Amino acid sequence: MRLEYFQMVDRVASLDGEAIVVESTIPDASPVFEGHFPGYPLMPGVLLVETMAQASGWLLLKLMDFERMPFLMGVKEAKFRSFVGPSTPVTVHAKRIHDGSGYAVTQARIEAAGKRICDAELTLRIMDFPAPELAAAMRNRGKELGLA
């Protein structure tokens, strides 16, 4: 993970139909931890949501063959069940539970050492790429992840 660049996914572990599993390691150090929290660094809940959203997003990009872009627009039933701190490897599971017209809904969770850290239901709006640079960047990163 590179928190400052919002790059939350290190690698794709598996892709099976409507489900993806990705792996990442929370960095040893980041300015984020200087504020959250002094003397007790924790991965912020909003960044855990972002991590689940990105796993969902890569899944949807792959399912749409990188033709359109998913944007996070809703988070429901988010539960943060355990703290997670620097240097922790995490596994992120995301599954598409509904393929709507112009949107998709996923169920996602993050685990560390087999223990559930958090989970949520996410709604992503599906749009045409608003900029060619974004489409190219997503495809390039998708290639690095073995998805594109």
Place this chain on the structure above:
Amino acid sequence: MASSFDRIADIIAENSEVPREKILPDSHVINDLGIDSLDFLDIVFAIDKAFGIKVPVEAWTQEVNAGNAPAEQYFVMKNLAARIDELVAAKG
């Protein structure tokens, strides 16, 4: 079983701040009920699940934006219910 209109009106009331009694057959979902795009997607998701269909919101929106259909055809409650009935019937 409740009519499609009643089921859709219940879904809208559950997924927005619009009181159920204000949702009438001639209500325009956006202009009269003030449903915003995020709530509308939640409502569409709930309709998709409840009726076992995929409401083609994107195609409807494109038709309206292109001037090929009046917005009322899809977004006035009684017409929306009729469109949902058509989708359910087409599903077989």
